[in-house]
Amino acid sequence: MAGRMPLVVILGATGAGKSKLALELAHHFKGEVISADAMQMYRGLDIVTNKVTPEEIAMAPHHMIGFLDPLSKCTVVDFRNQALPIVEDLLRRNVMPVICGGTNYYIESLLWKVLIDQGLDGSNESEIPILKEANNRPEDIPSLSSPSSKRPNHEKLSLPLGDLEPGDIFETSTMGARSKDLDDPDTSDEVLHEKLRDIDPDRAGQLHKTNRRKVLRSIQVFHQTGRRHSELLREQIQDGGNHLGGPLRFPNFLILWVQCDQEILDDRCDRRVDKMIQRGMIKELEDFHKEYNLKRQEPADYTLGIFQSIGFKEFHNYLMLKTKAEKESDLGQKYFQDGVEQLKMVTRKYARKQIKWMRNRFLDPRRQIPDVYAVDSSDPSQWNEQCLEPALELVQAHLENRTPLLKPLEKVQRDVLKAELEQKILDCPICQVQTLGQSQMEVHLRSKGHRAKLRRLNSPRLLVFKISKINKDLQASSEMALLQKMKAFTGHGFSELKTQLSDPEGIFRVRIKECDALRTLDELKDLGLELEMKSISSK
Structure with a gap:
């Protein structure tokens, strides 16, 4: 098996069972789990962030969990710089790294090379102590191998953590x-x-x-x-x-996607929230809120560190109530129930967002990526037959250099031209707005605002114009061309038009479609006359 030890990646939406599969694979093959979850890196809020339990830690060592101060700032690059040496050390020791977590762009930062990255601030240093590649030792690596494991105390990180969009981690x-x-x-x-x-x-x-x-x-x-x-x-x-990014970093890895029927997944997300509340999530949120927000006498900042976790924003109104009586009042209970429903909705939406990201990023045929294999966790009673056993056979087949029984997922075929349009800024001249990509433009074109402006442009209306500028030095031929254009525009005779054009305050009232009027204004401007639209009447 030497030299064939793969890097195993477990994908899956919240509630699908990816953490369970990662733990069981790591335990079976004596591997170690690298958490790729932005919120699990922070200390505290173990229930909210769904950290591993002491019993699970005893089954397999875990890395990148619970070592950051809750208010630390961190980016995907900081994560990669900390986690990558761990992965490389495990592979050198022929230990199977199993990467698993809900922050998919963290996973991407380990799998694909970043070509535009360091030194853009004049320094390659980070406030996270990065492990040296040549001297990695197991005791140097942030890990949880037992409930009493010591954790590095990294109090400060250098960079802001924010919601990244596709492509962000491959830029700077x-x-x-x-x-x-x-x-x-x-x-x-x-x-x-x-x-x-x-x-x-x-x-x-x-x-x-x-x-x-x-x-x-x-x-x-x-x-x-x-x-x-x-x-x-x-x-x-x-x-x-x-x-989407650079070439693959490792030549030898497997990707498993734990999938689940959407309706079942939605129900699991709801039940997961209920279970978190039963385990004491509200008390956990209250304690953190008091410790880090109330003591600072500052408004709650849910864009900082671990406070970005789902739960704080949803229960904000409830957490702001100061006394037990207020929380038990009708208003307090309303805030509590609103928080529960909001948290369930956000969790379901987040799971859908994860699925969309995985489909778009890990099944894109234009990208360097190995086959992705799927297992189905929809029926918990069939976990061994539908998830664990196929995953074990896949990894074992890879180790034995043979074809696995599991068939890979098909790549998502894309229209190249449409994909290019999705990366461009498009203009709507009618509404004077811009959108990123054809999909957003199509949404805009279907909007009520755009359709209302389109109807207005295509309906005859009484438009009022005032002369703002006129070229007094026109040649006779140019003057005649201007008069002819104005006659066609207003319906007025030449003599009337000459009188009106000689008046600096000249006003013209024309019933015309606005789209035709705008086109005519451009033509008149080329002939030396600039008109300003003063008011619009539908009468």
Whole structure:
């Protein structure tokens, strides 16, 4: 088996059973679990974040769990820099790494190489102590091998943790000093986007002006590297990656997706919330709220550290009640029930979002990726037959270098042209809005606002125009062309038009479709006359 030890990745939505399968595989093959969950890295809130129990830790060592201060700031790059040496150390020792967690872009950061990453802030250092590749020892690695294992006390991390979108982790890791200078609150999104358009028009064409974080990142790439971000991303594709990221980091790994019927999964998500409440989730939230929010006498910040976990925002109104009597009152119980329903809804939506991400990212035929195998956890009574045994056989077949019984999932075929359109900024000239990609544009075109403007543009209306500028030095031929165009536009005679055009305050009232009027205004401007639309009447 030497040299064939695979890196095993377990995918799955919340409630599907991926953690159970990862634990059983690690236990069977004497492997170790690397958690890829953004919230489980923080200390505390064990119920809310669904951390492993002491009994589960005894079955297999776990890494990347419960070692960060709850208010620490962290990014996917910080996670990768901490977790990657653990994976490499396990493979060197011929121990099977089993990666499992709900933060799928954390998993991606370990599987695919990042080509645009370090040094963009002038330094490769992180406030997380990164394990040295040549001297990794088991005792140096953040792990939970027993309930009494010591955990590193990493109090501070350097980077903000936020919701990343597809492609984010394959771009840059930090917001360097130069970008912080650019991110002046007084600088509008439009001005920043124009700055990017000046230095990298291709990248500007891919980013909406309101996507301030990504716009700043691309400007930062240019200032720190001297090269356009779009050029570096194209090189990423040439080096074996695609628009989603770079080439594979490891040549030898297996991906298992624990799937579940959607209706059953929705019910599991609801029952999971009920079980968390029975285990003491509310007390856990209350204690953390008192410890980290009330003592600071500041508004609750649910964008910081572990407070991004689902639960805090949903139970905010209930947590803000100060006394037991308030919480037991009718209003308090309403807040509590609202929180329960909100948490269930958010959990179900998050599970759906995870499924969509996995389908789009792990089954994309344009990407370097090995086969993905699925097991079905819909029927708990069939867990061994439908999940565990097929997974064990798959890993064993890989170790023995033979074809597994399980068949891989088919890749999701995509329309290349449509995929390219999804990466471009598209304009709606009628509403003067921009969307990222054809899908968002189609949603906009179906919106009530757009259809109302379209009806208005195509309905004859009484439009009032005022002269704002006229070229007094027109040649006779040009003047005649202008008069002819105005006659067709207004229906007035030449003499009347000459009188009106000589008046700086000249007013014209025309019943016409607004779309035709706008086109005519452009034509008149070319002839030396600029008209301003003053008011619109439907009468």
